[in-house]
Amino acid sequence: MKSKLHLQSLAAIFFLTISLGAAPAQKGPGAPPAVDPNTGLPITMPLPGSGGGLATPQPQPAPQWKDPNWKDPDIVLTNVDYEIPLSRVVLDLLERFKGYFDVLVPVNVDITWQSTMIRLQLKNVTASEVFNAMNLMFENDQTPLRWELKMNGKRPTALLRVLAEPSPKYPPPAIFDPATGLPVPPPVPEPKRMVYFVGDLTGDAKSGGMTMEQIVKTVEEIWDMTYHEPGGVQFHKDAQLLIVSGTPDQIAFVQQTLGALRVKVQLDRERHQAAESKPKTDEPKSGVGGGSGSK
Numbered sequence: 001m002k003s004k005l006h007l008q009s010l011a012a013i014f015f016l017t018i019s020l021g022a023a024p025a026q027k028g029p030g031a032p033p034a035v036d037p038n039t040g041l042p043i044t045m046p047l048p049g050s051g052g053g054l055a056t057p058q059p060q061p062a063p064q065w066k067d068p069n070w071k072d073p074d075i076v077l078t079n080v081d082y083e084i085p086l087s088r089v090v091l092d093l094l095e096r097f098k099g100y101f102d103v104l105v106p107v108n109v110d111i112t113w114q115s116t117m118i119r120l121q122l123k124n125v126t127a128s129e130v131f132n133a134m135n136l137m138f139e140n141d142q143t144p145l146r147w148e149l150k151m152n153g154k155r156p157t158a159l160l161r162v163l164a165e166p167s168p169k170y171p172p173p174a175i176f177d178p179a180t181g182l183p184v185p186p187p188v189p190e191p192k193r194m195v196y197f198v199g200d201l202t203g204d205a206k207s208g209g210m211t212m213e214q215i216v217k218t219v220e221e222i223w224d225m226t227y228h229e230p231g232g233v234q235f236h237k238d239a240q241l242l243i244v245s246g247t248p249d250q251i252a253f254v255q256q257t258l259g260a261l262r263v264k265v266q267l268d269r270e271r272h273q274a275a276e277s278k279p280k281t282d283e284p285k286s287g288v289g290g291g292s293g294s295k
Contacts, residue, residue: 065135066149070156072126073100080122080130085263086145087114089134097127101149101156113145113160115259131158191232194251196258199240201265208268212237215261222257223250 075097082089090103106113120133131147138145144163151157175184203209210218216235219242223231232245233254244254 065132065146066128067151069151070128070149072128073097075100075127077125077130078123080120080125082118082120084118085114085259085266086116086118087263088266089118093127093130101127101158102152104157104159106160106162112256112260113162115256115263116143116145117255117259191245192248192251193243193245194254196242196244196255197240198235198242198258201258201261202240203265207272208265208270210261210265212240215242218261219244219254219257223254226253 077096082092084092090105094103118134118137120130120137122130122133125133128149131149135147137143146161146163148159148161149156150159176182177184198212198215201210201215202212205211212235216233220231220233223233227250231250234243234245235241236243242254242258244251246254
């Protein structure tokens, strides 16, 4: 009897030892990972549904520029011919589409989106096709602006977004001259020369226009305020041309300045036309209300 109990105890101890030796392969949550006895490194278990390998990050879908619920108004523009600043385009679209959608534009940003020139020639287009054409123009010109068509509750809304320009994580490595051991200065941008027609800005001061001298003086003063150096600005009075020489950054700055001047001149002309079309009240005739009586 004792020998039988002794054999049962030995069998129980044997099976308990086997189960404890296999326990590390069946660990629960929070337990330390199993270790490979050959390498001494933790064993990485494949994630469920990953085909037996390690999980790989999946690319995120690109955000949609047009909300699926954004519906075009039942209006098709037979002719779109723009060569005006973006601020004028916004007002024109709101008028031609009868205020069907709202427009949200950025404020307190460095880029002067109002003076960004829009040059489009389109035929038989819907509202979303006009905004998409502007996005294509922005992308082609590397302009950090994009239109997004969204729903603000039940109200269709066109949002003008300014793209954030990514800043470099690390500065570029310095290049050293092997002869001197000194760092080589970065290359200076090659100067460019651009010619702009400014005849649309000229005209009588009373009607909102400017003389060529005023245009050149304004551009030179703004250049000096920004770069603190004389500007390479010339003009041809008879041809109404402005010739600008400078770096690509300076050329782009002058282009933005001319765009802002176009907005100002257009607003001044509209105010002048509104004042001219306003009916004038007749002056009171003499003798009415206190004049001499009839004889």
